[in-house]
Structure formats: structure tokens, C-alpha cells
Amino acid sequence: MSALLDVTGLTKRFGGLTAVKDVTFSLQAGEITGILGPNGAGKTTLFNLLTGFIATETGSVVFDGHPIRGLAPHKIVNRGLARTFQLTRPFIGMSVVENVVVGCLAPRVRGDGPTEARARRMLEHVGLGAKADLLVDALPYGDLRRLEIARALVTRPKLLLLDEPFAGLGTSEIEPLAALIRELHDREGLTILIIEHRLREFMQLVGRVIAMDFGEIIAIGTPQEIVRHPKVVEAYIGRTENTRGVA
Amino acid sequence: MSIAKIDWLGALMAVAALLLVPIIARSNYIVVVLTVALCNAIWAASWDFMSGLTGRENFGHALFIGSGAYTAGFLNTALDLNPWWGLPSAAIVAVIFSLVIGVPTLRLRGPYFALAMLSGATVMQSLTIIFSEYTGGQDGLNGIFPIIDSETRYYYLVLAFMLATVLILKLIALSPWGTILRAIRGDEATCQAAGINVSFYKITALMISAAFAGMGGALYAHTLLQVGPDLFAVVLSINTIIFVYVGGMGTIYGPAGAALLLSLLIEELRFLGEFRLWFYYVVLIIILFFLPQGLVAPAWERVRGWATARRRRGLAL
Amino acid sequence: MLQILVYGAVISAIYAMLAVGFTLIFGVARILNLSHGAFYALGAYGVYVLTAILHVPLLIAAAISVLLVALFGIAVERVLIRPLRKSTLAVLMITLAVSLIVEQILLLIFGSEARNVPSMIDRTFLIGGVDISGQRLLALAGGIIVLGGLWLFMQKTRLGAAILAVSQDPEGAQYMGIPSNRIFSIVMGLSAGIAALAGVLVAPFQTVIPGMGLLPLVKAFAIVIVGGLGSIPGSILGALLLGYSETIIAFNVSIEWSQIVSVAAVLITLIIRPAGFFGKRAAF
Numbered sequence: 001m002s003a004l005l006d007v008t009g010l011t012k013r014f015g016g017l018t019a020v021k022d023v024t025f026s027l028q029a030g031e032i033t034g035i036l037g038p039n040g041a042g043k044t045t046l047f048n049l050l051t052g053f054i055a056t057e058t059g060s061v062v063f064d065g066h067p068i069r070g071l072a073p074h075k076i077v078n079r080g081l082a083r084t085f086q087l088t089r090p091f092i093g094m095s096v097v098e099n100v101v102v103g104c105l106a107p108r109v110r111g112d113g114p115t116e117a118r119a120r121r122m123l124e125h126v127g128l129g130a131k132a133d134l135l136v137d138a139l140p141y142g143d144l145r146r147l148e149i150a151r152a153l154v155t156r157p158k159l160l161l162l163d164e165p166f167a168g169l170g171t172s173e174i175e176p177l178a179a180l181i182r183e184l185h186d187r188e189g190l191t192i193l194i195i196e197h198r199l200r201e202f203m204q205l206v207g208r209v210i211a212m213d214f215g216e217i218i219a220i221g222t223p224q225e226i227v228r229h230p231k232v233v234e235a236y237i238g239r240t241e242n243t244r245g246v247a
Numbered sequence: 248m249s250i251a252k253i254d255w256l257g258a259l260m261a262v263a264a265l266l267l268v269p270i271i272a273r274s275n276y277i278v279v280v281l282t283v284a285l286c287n288a289i290w291a292a293s294w295d296f297m298s299g300l301t302g303r304e305n306f307g308h309a310l311f312i313g314s315g316a317y318t319a320g321f322l323n324t325a326l327d328l329n330p331w332w333g334l335p336s337a338a339i340v341a342v343i344f345s346l347v348i349g350v351p352t353l354r355l356r357g358p359y360f361a362l363a364m365l366s367g368a369t370v371m372q373s374l375t376i377i378f379s380e381y382t383g384g385q386d387g388l389n390g391i392f393p394i395i396d397s398e399t400r401y402y403y404l405v406l407a408f409m410l411a412t413v414l415i416l417k418l419i420a421l422s423p424w425g426t427i428l429r430a431i432r433g434d435e436a437t438c439q440a441a442g443i444n445v446s447f448y449k450i451t452a453l454m455i456s457a458a459f460a461g462m463g464g465a466l467y468a469h470t471l472l473q474v475g476p477d478l479f480a481v482v483l484s485i486n487t488i489i490f491v492y493v494g495g496m497g498t499i500y501g502p503a504g505a506a507l508l509l510s511l512l513i514e515e516l517r518f519l520g521e522f523r524l525w526f527y528y529v530v531l532i533i534i535l536f537f538l539p540q541g542l543v544a545p546a547w548e549r550v551r552g553w554a555t556a557r558r559r560r561g562l563a564l
Numbered sequence: 565m566l567q568i569l570v571y572g573a574v575i576s577a578i579y580a581m582l583a584v585g586f587t588l589i590f591g592v593a594r595i596l597n598l599s600h601g602a603f604y605a606l607g608a609y610g611v612y613v614l615t616a617i618l619h620v621p622l623l624i625a626a627a628i629s630v631l632l633v634a635l636f637g638i639a640v641e642r643v644l645i646r647p648l649r650k651s652t653l654a655v656l657m658i659t660l661a662v663s664l665i666v667e668q669i670l671l672l673i674f675g676s677e678a679r680n681v682p683s684m685i686d687r688t689f690l691i692g693g694v695d696i697s698g699q700r701l702l703a704l705a706g707g708i709i710v711l712g713g714l715w716l717f718m719q720k721t722r723l724g725a726a727i728l729a730v731s732q733d734p735e736g737a738q739y740m741g742i743p744s745n746r747i748f749s750i751v752m753g754l755s756a757g758i759a760a761l762a763g764v765l766v767a768p769f770q771t772v773i774p775g776m777g778l779l780p781l782v783k784a785f786a787i788v789i790v791g792g793l794g795s796i797p798g799s800i801l802g803a804l805l806l807g808y809s810e811t812i813i814a815f816n817v818s819i820e821w822s823q824i825v826s827v828a829a830v831l832i833t834l835i836i837r838p839a840g841f842f843g844k845r846a847a848f
Contacts, residue, residue: 053436077442085440091433094426102430105423106442115423155442304653351835358596358652359838362789366830369782373824485660492657524668528661535654535661536647 004029010059019045021215032185032192034206042215043195051083052076078108082157084148086164090136097132103154126150142173162194253551269399282402282470284510285409289463291490291502296416297456299496302432307364308487311341313479315461316468320388330394333465341461342454349453372479387475394469405466412459417499492534495544504543566694568811574700576807577707581762583787583799585755591794592731593748599662601777603756606633607763608772612679630760637756638749670774681767703765786826790833792843
């Protein structure tokens with residue numbers, strides 16, 4: 001069975017700094033995989049490279065059998081690879097449902113039926129049904145995260161990239177969000193790749209972890225294996241001795 | 248959000264008022280003034296369609312106005328073509344300009360895009376003066392033939408164009424196309440992540456804006472029967488933006504209405520002589536500080552709300 | 565050839581004064597000040613009024629004019645710009661409005677004919693076979709002195725250090741006890757003062773008309789874009805580039821073509837490398 005996502009030798013340099021170095025890994029369809037690493041490890045840069053928001057000349061990314069490195073972000077979305085942002089920037093001045101309708105207008109899903117109905121259904125699905133007609137400006141942080149997910153989901157992705165979905169949330173908001181993500185995986189067989197810092201919820205959610213540090217992959221394994229992996233421990237604990245600080 | 252019955256009613260009343268103008272006007276002069284005001288309205292509505300909706304403020308709208316006007320003038324005076332040809336040609340030339348300047352500059356952030364467009368218009372202004380054998384230099388092109396000989400009937404023609412402009416642009420703005428444009432204003436990266444080809448929508452919005460502005464320029468050329476390099480000037484771009492600020496960004500009809508009102512007002516203030524231009528600047532300052540949402544569209548929203556509330560109460564009785 | 569060298573230097577010095585003031589207020593306060601040209605014009609008209617009408621001695625008139633315009637700049641910043649700081653485009657519009665209003669006021673009071681301002685140095689000098697007026701040389705010297713002084717000020721004084729701190733991080737500077745808002749006003753005054761000084765120095769040999777500030781503003785803007793918004797070395801480099809290109813084209817082609825150089829430079833820079841030489845990201 002060929003992998004859904006095949007990343008080989010992906011590298012990105014910004015001037016003298018190598019943000020992502022020779023990253024190679026694969027994702028099988030139906031997995032929930034996590035990317036773990038301290039601040040500055042290159043995780044979000046990796047996401048940006050995979051989704052076309054940053055360009056590079058080195059390495060290859062093959063999604064669903066097709067090479068996608070170098071494609072514009074919207075084209076990648078229309079092939080079934082969607083993402084959310086760590087710093088959500090919704091379409092302010094528009095209502096919650098309108099925010100999702102925009103995703104319904106992507107060429108990939110445009111012909112799927114009346115856009116507003118689809119948008120409302122998706123909002124119900126993520127638990128924002130009651131707030132559909134409010135302006136996005138009024139939504140709290142946790143709801144904005146759900147909105148991000150709704151907007152990404154409505155493009156019918158095969159692979160969903162979540163960038164720190166739990167960042168900045170309180171415990172009461174994390175539980176339901178984690179449950180939603182698990183449900184999306186279990187019920188719809190959605191392949192998910194998550195970047196996170198929050199170890200506990202993260203470890204319970206993912207089946208496999210890719211650990212990164214200084215732009216490189218330092219370990220790949222199950223959550224239990226990773227937590228004990230010497231290089232991972234060093235990356236996190238070792239940091240407190242520098243002034244960089246831990247995640 | 249869609250066009251409610253009350254909106255059609257309001258529009259009808261405005262149209263009726265505009266139709267009556269030549270009949271109640273004291274002289275042909277007023278008719279011509281209003282024709283110019285209608286051109287201003289077309290320019291304002293077309294600017295609003297692109298910049299009001301997407302938030303990418305274009306400080307060089309005069310580029311499209313001037314190129315449309317000069318195309319119409321040139322075809323008429325130099326090539327002796329029937330003036331009717333000026334209109335579609337103006338639109339096409341303006342669209343070409345929008346592609347030439349838009350494609351490289353639409354990726355720039357806010358103030359830089361504004362500045363690039365402003366520079367584009369200014370370069371065109373200088374080039375117009377330099378290549379005076381084709382453009383008449385500082386004096387411009389004179390002796391353009393009118394499209395229709397009667398000022399009154401020409402007024403109705405321009406009125407029809409203005410109404411068509413506002414209607415077409417408003418309908419597009421209310422359609423999914425418009426939703427996407429407003430999303431671009433919200434956040435471009437998020438829009439891309441939603442699978443939308445942002446560059447395509449930005450450039451087509453600019454092209455549509457240019458087409459209508461160019462036609463407005465051609466109509467203007469055939470009103471005053473002359474064109475000059477001032478049609479590329481910064482002042483023209485800024486005045487258009489002032490109309491939109493006063494009208495209410497993104498509403499399309501607001502800017503058109505504001506253009507009409509302000510153009511009329513400025514005409515009435517003729518007695519102020521040199522102080523006339525001040526009026527615009529004072530208005531701008533007032534809007535920037537006190538009425539950031541504009542005047543015309545918010546006022547109409549109030550009327551609309553009041554009228555709908557009354558109807559609802561009436562039904563309940 | 566030598567003519568180009570000398571005249572180019574004079575023009576570059578004037579452009580540098582204007583560009584540096586413009587980039588300074590942007591770099592420190594993120595204000596795109598389109599009324600910068602108005603400060604330049606007011607400097608020139610200030611000297612005119614003080615000498616021709618109030619009969620104040622030339623040098624004192626120059627000093628007073630610069631001071632008054634600096635104060636005007638501070639007033640504009642506090643009253644008109646500060647409330648609108650959130651929106652870059654609102655600031656663009658309001659400063660543009662200020663420049664247009666100032667031009668209208670000047671037009672109303674002084675009419676559109678050019679005004680005469682006496683030279684500070686009446687003689688003509690002969691440099692390597694080139695005739696050049698003393699006033700022009702003074703402008704060149706003035707530019708160099710002012711910019712040199714500014715550099716020293718920024719590097720060596722506490723206020724200069726505070727200004728640099730604010731330009732890098734206004735909030736952070738605030739936490740360190742630096743009053744960012746007051747710094748904005750001071751820098752605005754500085755920027756306006758330098759522009760006014762440029763106006764004062766060129767008034768004797770440039771046409772003093774109400775609209776005299778527009779073209780220099782466009783050029784200052786062009787220089788700053790090419791050099792990189794917020795970068796003083798970039799502005800000086802850009803000023804030299806523009807000053808010399810204009811002079812070379814004016815001498816060898818025509819004056820009209822030389823005027824396009826600046827605007828074309830803006831367009832080309834924005835298309836090829838929007839951040840300019842030393843500036844930061846300007847595109848998405």
C-alpha cells in the first residue's frame with residue numbers, strides 16, 4: 001500500500017539558517033501522526049513547506065501519488081491537503097457561516113451542493129452550529145480553532161494538517177477539541193498530522209510521533225517510545241540549561 | 248445579505264429623482280454638471296468594487312480613468328472614428344493597463360500596492376506630457392465630438408451607464424464572487440488555505456474595476472469634449488477615494504451616491520471660489536475622524552431599518 | 565563631466581535631507597508622512613515671509629523658519645496623526661490632506677507666482693572649471709553637515725539611543741521607561757525641521773511656488789522605497805543614485821525625461837525587490 005504522503009529530503013535555508021534539514025518521512029492513509037519538538041525546531045516551517053506557503057528547491061513531497069512541491073497553496077488544498085494555522089486569522093467583518101462558505105467555494109468542492117447548507121452542517125459537526133450567524137469578531141479562542149477546522153474540513157481533504165490546535169486553550173476547551181479530532185479520525189477515516197507542544201493530550205491522540213529538533217527529525221516512534229528516547233529527552237530537558245527555554 | 252424590496256424602492260426613488268433633473272433644471276449647465284457627477288459615480292463605484300471589497304486600496308485609479316478618456320479622445324480626434332467606438336475601446340485599453348500594472352504589483356502589501364498604483368498613474372501622466380505629438384502634451388486633446396448632440400439626451404445615456412454599472416457591480420458583490428473578495432480582505436493566507444486562488448480574484452477584480460472606470464473616462468471625455476494630463480493626476484484618484492469613504496466602503500451604491508451628492512455640493516459652493524477644493528479635504532478629515540463607516544450607506548441602512556421595523560409592527564397589528 | 569559631478573552632488577544632498585527625514589519618521593513611528601513636502605515648502609515660504617515682509621535678517625529668518633515648521637510638524641503628529649495610527653492608509657490620507665490644504669493656503673495667501681528669496685551667499689565659485697553658485701554649495705555643505713550631525717546625534721546621545729530603541733520595538737522601549745509617544749513627536753519635529761531646512765537652503769535658486777513640495781515628496785518617497793523604508797543608509801544611497809541619474813539624464817537627454825526617473829524607479833523597485841536595498845519585507 002503506497003503512502004498517502006511521502007516526504008523525501010526536504011530542506012529549507014533562510015540565509016545562513018537551516019530551518020528544515022533533510023526531512024524524510026511517510027504517512028499512511030488513516031493514521032493520526034504527531035510532530036513534536038521545542039520552539040524553533042522547524043515544525044511550522046515544515047507545514048508551510050508541505051502546504052506551499054513557503055517554497056524550496058531541495059527535496060520532494062509526493063501526496064496521493066502526485067508531486068506537489070512548488071505548487072501554489074490553493075492548488076494543494078484542491079488536491080485534498082488542507083491545513084489550519086496556529087495563529088488563526090479568520091475573515092473578520094464576516095459571519096461565522098460566511099467564513100466556512102468561502103471554503104465551500106473552493107473548486108474542489110464547489111459543485112457539491114448549496115454552499116450555505118453545507119457550511120451550516122459543518123458548523124454543527126464541529127459544535128459551532130448555534131453561533132453560525134454571529135460575526136467572527138465575537139468568537140473566543142477555542143471557537144476560532146473549531147472554525148479553522150470547519151473551514152479546512154469543508155474542502156473535503158484526505159489529509160488534514162493541524163498546527164498547534166490546542167495552543168492557548170484552557171483545559172475545559174482542550175478536552176472537547178481533542179474529542180472532535182479523534183471523532184474526525186475514527187468516523188471519517190481522515191488522515192491527520194498534528195503539531196503540538198501539549199504532551200498529554202497529544203500523546204493520547206496520536207498513534208505515531210515524529211520528533212524534531214533544529215530542523216531535523218531526531219526520532220520516529222510510538223508515543224511511549226518517543227517519550228523515553230534519549231535524543232528527545234535531551235532536546236527538551238537539555239534546553240532548560242540554555243536560555244532558550246522549553247516548550 | 249441580498250437586495251430587499253425596500254432597497255429596490257429606494258433605488259427607484261433615486262432613479263426617479265435623477266430622471267427628473269433635466270426637466271426641472273434651470274439650465275443646460277446643470278445637466279452637464281450632473282453628467283460629470285454621474286461619471287464620478289461610475290469611477291467611485293468601480294473603485295469600491297475592487298478596493299472597497301478586497302481592502303487592497305488602489306491609489307492610482309486615475310490610470311484607468313485617464314487611459315479610457317484618452318483612448319476615446321484619440322480614436323475620435325486622431326483617427327476620426329465614430330465616437331461610439333470610444334466606449335468599448337476605452338474599457339479594453341483600461342483593462343490592458345490594469346493587467347500591466349496589476350500583475351506585478353498585486354502581491355505587494357497595503358501601502359506598497361497603493362504606492363505602486365500611484366506611481367503607475369504618475370508615470371502615465373508624465374509620459375502623456377512627453378509624447379505630446381500623440382497626446383497633445385499639456386494641452387491635451389481638444390475638439391472631441393459628442394456621442395449624442397443633445398446635452399439632455401447624453402445625460403440620460405450616461406445615467407443609464409451609471410445605473411448599469413452600480414447594478415452589475417452590486418450583483419457581483421452579492422454573489423459568491425463577492426464573498427470571496429471580502430474574504431481576501433479578511434486574510435489572504437486563510438483564503439488560500441480555503442482553496443481559493445487569491446491572485447486570480449484580485450487581478451480580475453482590478454480588471455473589472457478598470458473596465459468600468461475606463462468607460463467612465465470615455466463618457467467624461469465625450470461630455471467635456473476635451474482630455475488633458477490632469478486625468479491621470481493624484482488628485483483625481485484621491486477625490487474618487489474620498490467619495491468612497493463618504494459613501495461607505497464595499498457598498499457600491501454608497502460611493503455612487505456620495506459622488507453625486509458631493510459633486511453637486513461642490514458645484515453649489517461655486518461662490519466660495521478658490522476655497523472650493525477645501526471642501527473635499529474638510530469632508531475627508533471629518534470622515535476619517537468621526538464617520539469611519541461613511542455617510543451615505545450607513546444613512547440608508549438606518550432608513551431601511553426604520554422602514555422595515557415599521558412594516559413589521561404594522562403586520563403584527 | 566565635472567559639472568555633472570558637482571551639480572549631482574548638490575541635488576543628492578538636498579534629496580538626502582528630504583529622504584532621511586521621511587524614512588526616519590517611518591522607521592521610528594511607522595508613519596508614511598505625505599505632508600513631508602509641505603514642510604519643505606513651508607520652510608521656503610517661511611524664509612520668504614520673514615525676510616521680504618518682516619525684514620528679519622536672513623540667517624535668523626532661516627533659523628526661525630526651521631523651528632516653526634518643526635513645531636508645526638509636531639502639532640500635525642499629535643493632533644492629526646496619532647488618533648489614526650492604527651490604519652496606515654488613514655495616516656496616508658490625512659497627511660495627504662494636510663499637504664493639499666497647506667498648498668491651498670499658500671496659494672490663497674501668496675498666489676501662484678514664484679517668490680524671490682535672497683541668497684545667503686551671493687558669490688559664484690569656480691571649482692575645477694565649473695561655475696557654481698555659493699548658495700548651491702551651501703546647500704551641499706548644509707546637507708552634509710545636517711546628516712553628519714544626525715548620525716552623531718543618533719549614535720552618541722541618550723536621546724538618539726532612545727530613538728533607535730523605539731524604532732526597533734516601540735512597546736519594548738515603553739517597558740524600559742522610554743516615552744514612545746514623546747519620541748514620535750520629537751522625531752516628527754526633527755524630520756519636519758530637516759525638510760524645512762532643505763526648503764530654506766534651496767529657496768534662493770528653486771522656484772518658490774505653493775506646489776513646490778509635491779515633486780520633492782514624490783522623489784523622497786522614491787528614494788526611500790529604493791533604499792528601503794526605515795533605513796537611513798539606504799536613503800542616502802538612494803539619494804545619491806537618484807540625484808546623479810537625474811543630473812546625468814538632464815544633461816544628456818532632457819529635463820522632462822529626468823523627471824520620470826524617480827517615479828519609474830519606484831515602480832521598478834516595487835516590482836523587482838519591494839523591500840528596496842536595505843528594507844524589510846514588503847510583499848506577501
